[in-house]
Amino acid sequence: MSGTIAEFDLIRRYFAVHAPQHPYNPLGIGDDCALLNVPAGYQLAVTTDTMVENVHFFADVDPESLGHKLLAVNLSDLAAMGAEPFAVTLALTLPATDESWLQAFSRGFMALARQYGVDLVGGDTTSGPLTLSVQAMGVVPEGRALLRSGAQAGDxxxxxxxxxxxxxxxxxxxxxxxxxxxxxxxxxxxxxxxxxxxxxxxxxxxxxxxxxxxxxxxxxxxxxxxxxxxxxxxxxxxxxxxxxxxxxxxxxxxxxxxxxxxxxxxxxxxxxxxxxxxxxxxxxxxxxxxxxxxxxxxxxxxxxxxxxxxxxx
Amino acid sequence: MSGTIAEFDLIRRYFAVHAPQHPYNPLGIGDDCALLNVPAGYQLAVTTDTMVENVHFFADVDPESLGHKLLAVNLSDLAAMGAEPFAVTLALTLPATDESWLQAFSRGFMALARQYGVDLVGGDTTSGPLTLSVQAMGVVPEGRALLRSGAQAGDxxxxxxxxxxxxxxxxxxxxxxxxxxxxxxxxxxxxxxxxxxxxxxxxxxxxxxxxxxxxxxxxxxxxxxxxxxxxxxxxxxxxxxxxxxxxxxxxxxxxxxxxxxxxxxxxxxxxxxxxxxxxxxxxxxxxxxxxxxxxxxxxxxxxxxxxxxxxxx
Known part of the structure; x- marks a missing residue:
């Protein structure tokens, strides 16, 4: 997280980032890394999904829905592991700073984040073709993650x-x-x-x-x-x-x-x-x-x- | 991590992903999430950086160097926290599957990963304009991360x-x-x-x-x-x-x-x-x-x- 002033401003302004809310996130956004506390007896589940304009969504998409969906598809992977989400990072590649677009996008993203008590703990903003990448993190009691590999005949x-x-x-x-x-x-x-x-x-x-x-x-x-x-x-x-x-x-x-x-x-x-x-x-x-x-x-x-x-x- | 067959093939073929090597990574690539073990008394440091063609690198870049640099800039953020890296995820957005490009890119990426004992634990591949996003994860003893906020007059x-x-x-x-x-x-x-x-x-x-x-x-x-x-x-x-x-x-x-x-x-x-x-x-x-x-x-x-x-x- 290179964290230029402009990046901070962008993230602060549109993602209403204050101090993180979840006790597993002891450090706010804005250092070289986020720090996460994973309690003893738990494993961290990590997933990443990217959405690209004209591949995963139409150029005329409602940005509020897009913000929601980008986070939802990542939280869905945590759900499939039986993990409880608490932190996400967001890598935004944007062709330009469109204030109304960013406002609506962040509204959709942050509303879903708040619904599940998830903090935005870090990110990266770059200019380029519209590409949105999230990594979501959650915890699951050790050895109790839901894997793809456990199905048994008769289930x-x-x-x-x-x-x-x-x-x-x-x-x-x-x-x-x-x-x-x-x-x-x-x-x-x-x-x-x-x-x-x-x-x-x-x-x-x-x-x-x-x-x-x-x-x-x-x-x-x-x-x-x-x-x-x-x-x-x-x-x-x-x-x-x-x-x-x-x-x-x-x-x-x-x-x-x-x-x-x-x-x-x-x-x-x-x-x-x-x-x-x-x-x-x-x-x-x-x-x-x-x-x-x-x-x-x-x-x-x-x-x-x-x-x-x-x-x- | 939506993990279609094609994605697996792509990742397996070019990133030589076998079972993870580091004891903090108990699960191989290919489930909904990666699972990470963070030992008691440690915090997880997490960073993400994205590189975009014609913004962060020239279109004629040597792909092996690019793979190295993409990982290096993320590991550098962990270094700045005093964290010891052990896992990364990779979100690749590629305009096409260019075998020789992917081979060279993954060679550079994986050589640096091996140098520091870092496992590629998950990722996402999508088609679109060339955009490369890494999230790197490491551990640091609780309360001993190197922050930006601790400088004192006289240092x-x-x-x-x-x-x-x-x-x-x-x-x-x-x-x-x-x-x-x-x-x-x-x-x-x-x-x-x-x-x-x-x-x-x-x-x-x-x-x-x-x-x-x-x-x-x-x-x-x-x-x-x-x-x-x-x-x-x-x-x-x-x-x-x-x-x-x-x-x-x-x-x-x-x-x-x-x-x-x-x-x-x-x-x-x-x-x-x-x-x-x-x-x-x-x-x-x-x-x-x-x-x-x-x-x-x-x-x-x-x-x-x-x-x-x-x-x-």
Whole structure:
């Protein structure tokens, strides 16, 4: 953190940075590094995600939503580990200092940060093409992080919330005519990280991931890293009325499995724990010993190619 | 860390990521988050710096040097805190997958990482304009981090290494004719973070910063955050023969004080500790109670405007 005066001013002015609030953050912004206190018996979970104009968001995006979403996608990775967030750093590359843009962007970012008691502890601002990179940090009791590698044959596969709303939101942005677009656009623009659900799954889930690239691709990571397979029942997928209508009109039944940006959690649990799951969890299938992803739909089983959104593919 | 297959492949292929080596990194790359063990009695120091094409480096930069420098500028911030590095994350935004570029870039990055026993624990790859962001993490015994805010009137002001070599390297890149350009270009392209010196200064230095924006600007941060001033003796500045020659030819005596990219440490110490400093430390001045930066040169004292490189200024 090179920390020129101008950087400080920019960050102070738009991100309303005062003394950090969380007891794990003993030092304010503005030194060479942030200092973090990780209490004994805990591990630090660290994640980073970058968003680039015209790749991850449209140039005409509402900057307040963008600030929210940039932080949300990072907090979502902490949720998927069962970690409790407390600190973030922000690397902002901006083509120019646009006051109203920065004001709205920081409003969205900081509102979500406050909601989860997360401090902005450091960052870097540079000029260049609009690129936004966050690193989020949280704590998890030692040995209790939710990994991708722990799924066992016989586990039930669950998801939180609904699938495909953000994918429908993208289609609406691209011209799809939906007569009740609000929910889908809200999910696409301002996803909610499932922090509470991730915390509630500690000691319960054998494996967990957040659904950023579509259920098929992200469950595919669990299957690959756990050395197992899965069978999903398409009819169990939690779909909004708008997504159901989209599927009926388009016959694009794969969309709720392949569309990205939902930021729900997908997790696997032994049958014993079915009664202890966070509210809103829906079972969508089962882990099987045989590798691969099988989707039952209308009485037919399809071998599913686990492909979501991939960069450079 | 969304972690698509393609991302894994890219990172695995070019960054030779195996199991992490450092005992503080219990989990390999490839889950939603990295997990870090911070031992009891230590704090985690965290820093982030971004480099953007045509802002921080030329488009024709040698990618191996770039990989080295990107990591070096981040490790330099840890050095300035007296922290011992052990983990980094890397957010790569690339316009395309250029195999030879990535190979050379990762060679430079990973060679420096191995030199300091640092593991690459996570990252994110996206497509877009070339933007490189690193977050580096290290540990420091609780309460012993070197802050910018601890300088006291009467402290001696020291620097490690030499000043202005990187600045001269930039001038050579811009056309300045130097008959022995190697040292300056080496300092500009492949700066060495002063990790060992930072560790040796724990319990000795009252304040410390790394010189990324020029001694005047960076010492200025110490002065501002410590509520003090300083007097420097220009004739004491450790300059290479090439920089001395540049100053004589150009009469640009401010260059060694204002040019960025040296990544030496500037620190202040009480007189008692003069015998315990890391080798190569040179006293360049003294902290004074009166705010402001005064530079004595050829018997004249000039009030120095503490200005280095600033973004958005």
């Amino acid at each position: 039930a596969v669950y998801v939180t919330g609904q699938l495909g709303n953000a994918g429908l939101g993208l289609k609406i942005k691209q011209g799809y005519d939906c007569n009740r677009p609000d929910l889908a656009l809200q999910c696409f623009n301002k996803p909610q990280p499932r922090i509470e659900q991730g915390l509630a799954l500690r000691g319960i889930a054998n494996a967990c991931i957040d659904i950023s690239d579509g259920l098929a691709a992200d469950l595919g990571h669990i299957l690959e890293q756990s050395g197992v397979g899965a069978r999903l029942q398409w009819e169990r997928l939690p779909l909004s009325a708008q997504v159901q209508e989209y599927v009926e009109r388009s016959n694009d039944w794969r969309m709720p499995l392949t569309a990205g940006d939902d930021y729900e959690l997908c997790f696997t649990v032994p049958a014993d724990f079915a009664g202890q799951l966070p509210g809103g969890s829906i079972q969508v299938g089962t882990i099987e010993a045989e590798p691969g992803l099988r989707v039952e739909r209308a009485g037919v089983t399809e071998i599913f190619e686990a492909k979501g959104y991939e960069h450079f593919s | 001696a002001v020291y620097v490690t290494g030499q000043l202005g070599n990187a600045g001269l390297g930039l001038k050579i890149k811009q056309g300045y004719d130097c008959n022995r350009p190697d040292l300056a270009l080496q300092c500009f392209n492949k700066p060495q973070p002063r990790i060992e010196q930072g560790l040796a200064l724990r319990g000795i230095a009252n304040a410390c910063i790394d010189i990324s924006d020029g001694l005047a600007a960076d010492l200025g941060h110490i002065l501002e955050q410590s509520g003090v001033g300083a007097r420097l003796q220009w004739e004491r500045l450790p300059l290479s023969a090439q920089v001395q020659e540049y100053v004589e030819r150009s009469n640009d005596w401010r260059m060694p004080l204002t040019a960025g990219d040296d990544y030496e440490l500037c620190f202040t110490v009480p007189a008692d500790f003069a015998g315990q400093l890391p080798g190569g430390s040179i006293q360049v001045g003294t902290i004074e109670a009166e705010p402001g930066l005064r530079v004595e040169r050829a018997g004249v004292t000039e009030i120095f405007e503490a200005k280095g490189y600033e973004h958005f200024s």
